[in-house]
Structure formats: structure tokens, C-alpha cells
Amino acid sequence: MPGPHTEAIALLRDLDALDQELLALQAELATTPVGLAERRSDIAGASLARDAIAEKLAEHQSRQRDHERDLEGIEGRQKRANKRLEALFVAEQIAATEREIGQLAEQRDEEEFAILELMEQIDVLSGQLASANQAITEAESSVSSDQAVWDGRTPVVQARIAALQTAIEQLTPTIPHEAMKAYRIGYDNRNNRRHQGVTLTEGVMCILCRTEIPARWVNESRNGDGIHRCLGCKRVLGGAAPKSEADEEDLDET
Numbered sequence: 001m002p003g004p005h006t007e008a009i010a011l012l013r014d015l016d017a018l019d020q021e022l023l024a025l026q027a028e029l030a031t032t033p034v035g036l037a038e039r040r041s042d043i044a045g046a047s048l049a050r051d052a053i054a055e056k057l058a059e060h061q062s063r064q065r066d067h068e069r070d071l072e073g074i075e076g077r078q079k080r081a082n083k084r085l086e087a088l089f090v091a092e093q094i095a096a097t098e099r100e101i102g103q104l105a106e107q108r109d110e111e112e113f114a115i116l117e118l119m120e121q122i123d124v125l126s127g128q129l130a131s132a133n134q135a136i137t138e139a140e141s142s143v144s145s146d147q148a149v150w151d152g153r154t155p156v157v158q159a160r161i162a163a164l165q166t167a168i169e170q171l172t173p174t175i176p177h178e179a180m181k182a183y184r185i186g187y188d189n190r191n192n193r194r195h196q197g198v199t200l201t202e203g204v205m206c207i208l209c210r211t212e213i214p215a216r217w218v219n220e221s222r223n224g225d226g227i228h229r230c231l232g233c234k235r236v237l238g239g240a241a242p243k244s245e246a247d248e249e250d251l252d253e254t
């Protein structure tokens with residue numbers, strides 16, 4: 001035969017289910033846009049870093065062009081010096097021109113070396129730029145598609161929240177005052193990791209905070225003979241937990 005508090009405990013379990021769904025949806029509504037905004041700001045940061053790479057690459061390419069121009073100039077002077085050399089007969093002039101040709105060859109080596117070094121750096125920077133661009137494109141497409149999903153889901157979540165709030169408003173006045181007070185204590189307990197007014201028992205253990213509860217309370221709660229609260233998390237004992245549910249519950253820190 002059901003005890004005098006059976007119905008009150010059943011109503012609290014109904015309220016608990018509504019409250020838990022409401023809290024989850026409210027959290028989703030609050031955190032999803034923040035998460036999307038954070039991802040967009042990460043992309044903006046990545047774009048700035050990408051622009052810096054592009055700027056460095058352009059600067060290296062411009063330096064490479066300068067060196068190539070210098071190299072062309074040196075090559076022109078080498079050609080002219082060699083031509084002049086063929087027409088010279090005076091030993092001093094020949095020696096001076098040969099010195100000039102030697103200097104030009106050194107300068108040419110330096111320019112070629114500088115160009116090679118720049119080409120290597122340009123290669124590295126081009127690779128970095130390509131992978132930065134690819135990462136940004138992928139992140140943009142992923143955040144856009146998640147945003148579209150969220151835009152579609154937002155009104156659904158909002159409507160469900162409104163429906164839950166109405167259901168809670170209608171249910172609450174039907175719950176006996178003492179039961180409601182007991183529920184509130186557990187729900188508002190700041191030591192709990194989350195708002196929840198009802199817990200279940202597994203043996204003599206609270207499934208949410210793993211505190212051991214007097215066996216008499218456990219039995220009275222199961223039979224509806226009394227409204228008791230867990231000694232640890234202060235939540236109302238709502239009866240025995242189904243075996244599988246108990247395994248899935250994560251622990252509260254109390």
C-alpha cells in the first residue's frame with residue numbers, strides 16, 4: 001500500500017525531470033552562441049597571423065626581384081668588361097680590367113647566394129601561407145554550418161523552454177508545501193555541482209553524491225512513508241534508482 005507521501009514524491013520527480021530539461025536547454029541557449037563567437041574570434045586571429053605571413057612573403061619576393069635586377073646589372077657589366085678586355089693591348093689596362101672582372105664575379109656569387117637563400121625562405125613562407133589559408137577556409141565553413149544548424153535550432157529550444165516553464169508553473173502549486181520546501185533546499189544547495197532537487201538511491205547510497213543514507217530513510221522514501229533528504233547533497237530522496245541509470249550518473253562533489 002502506497003504511503004501518504006507517495007504522490008508528493010512522484011510530483012517532485014516530475015518537477016525534477018522538467019527542471020533538468022529546462023536547465024540543460026537554458027545552458028545550451030547561453031553557451032552555444034558564445035562558443036560560435038569564440039570560434040569566429042579564433043578565425044579572426046588566425047587571419048591576422050595569415051596576413052602577417054603574406055606580408056613577409058611579399059617582402060621576400062620583392063627583395064628577390066631587387067637581387068635579380070642587381071644580378072642582371074652585374075652580368076651586363078661582366079659582358080662589357082669581357083668585350084673590352086678582348087680589345088685591350090696595354091698591360092696595365094688588361095690587369096685593371098681583369099681585376100674588375102674578378103670583383104664582378106665575386107659580386108655575382110654574392111647575389112646568387114642571396115637569391116638562393118631568399119628562394120628557400122619564400123618556399124617555406126608559401127607553404128605556411130597555403131596551410132594557413134586552408135585551415136581558415138575549413139574553420140570558416142565549419143563555423144558557418146554550425147551557425148546554420150544553431151539558427152534552425154534556436155526557435156525550437158526557445159519554444160521548448162517556454163513550454164517547460166509553463167508546465168513547471170502549473171505543476172508547482174500542486175506539490176505539497178513541505179515537499180516543495182525540501183526540494184528547494186537540494187536544488188539551491190551551493191555545494192552541489194548542479195541544480196537538482198531530487199536524487200535516487202542505490203542500496204543505501206545516494207547516486208549523485210555517494211553519501212550513505214540511514215536505511216530507514218531509504219525505505220520510507222521508497223514506500224512514500226516520509227520525505228527525507230540526502231545527508232550529503234541535501235536532495236530529496238526520490239526512491240530507488242533503476243540499475244542502468246545509476247551506472248550512468250556522474251558524481252557530484254559535495
Ligand SMILES: [Zn+2]
Pocket residue numbers: 199206207208209210211230231232233234235
Ligand atoms: Zn546526495
